[in-house]
Amino acid sequence: MSSKRLTKKQLQEKQFLEDKKFRKQLIVGFSVLLIGTIITLVFFTYWCDTKYAYRKYFLYGKEIPGELVCMNDNSLQYHESSKVVKENKAFYMCSSKCQEHLNKHFREVAYAADAFSGDTICKSDALIGLKERGKPGVIYFKNNLNFKKYYATKPKK
Numbered sequence: 001m002s003s004k005r006l007t008k009k010q011l012q013e014k015q016f017l018e019d020k021k022f023r024k025q026l027i028v029g030f031s032v033l034l035i036g037t038i039i040t041l042v043f044f045t046y047w048c049d050t051k052y053a054y055r056k057y058f059l060y061g062k063e064i065p066g067e068l069v070c071m072n073d074n075s076l077q078y079h080e081s082s083k084v085v086k087e088n089k090a091f092y093m094c095s096s097k098c099q100e101h102l103n104k105h106f107r108e109v110a111y112a113a114d115a116f117s118g119d120t121i122c123k124s125d126a127l128i129g130l131k132e133r134g135k136p137g138v139i140y141f142k143n144n145l146n147f148k149k150y151y152a153t154k155p156k157k
Contacts, residue, residue: 052078060133061151069138070094071123072101072109076136086110089124115139116146 006014043050055068055076067080071091081092084099086106093099102109111120115129119142126140127147141147 048078052076056130056134056136060130061154062129063147064128064130064138066090066092066124066128069128070098072098074112074138076130076138089122091124112140114142114146116150117142 055064059076064076067083068077069075069092070077070081072093077094081094082099084091084093084102086102089110091102091110093102110123112123112126113119114121114126115131121140121142123140126142127144128138128140129147129151131137131139139150141150
């Protein structure tokens with residue numbers, strides 16, 4: 001009977017190949033873990049920036065909720081704006097400076113021209129949309145029909 005015993009040299013080669021395979025798996029595993037950790041930390045650290053960038057691009061052509069806009073400087077905000085009630089109408093302002101400006105210059109700040117028809121409308125009653133994809137500027141619309149017509153005439157970028 002012949003025994004299937006390995007020589008010392010064959011055993012060392014077999015062990016070396018197994019160790020090499022294990023080291024390769026270990027390096028790949030730690031690399032994946034490291035990359036996953038870095039990606040997670042980046043998203044947690046820059047979550048607001050990520051949401052803001054997403055909103056600037058993907059809310060184009062869609063109605064924007066008022067709480068995401070500062071109606072004083074007509075721009076999309078990083079965080080939700082605070083609600084201010086003036087003359088039984090709700091306006092959203094990003095800071096106390098904007099709120100003071102609304103109180104002092106109500107007629108200029110509270111009204112805007114409809115982006116499609118040019119009619120003067122109150123910002124609190126208007127539908128809000130982005131002026132350009134990737135830019136924080138917003139525009140106001142009198143009704144849903146004007147909103148749809150405006151974006152239908154704009155070329156998709």
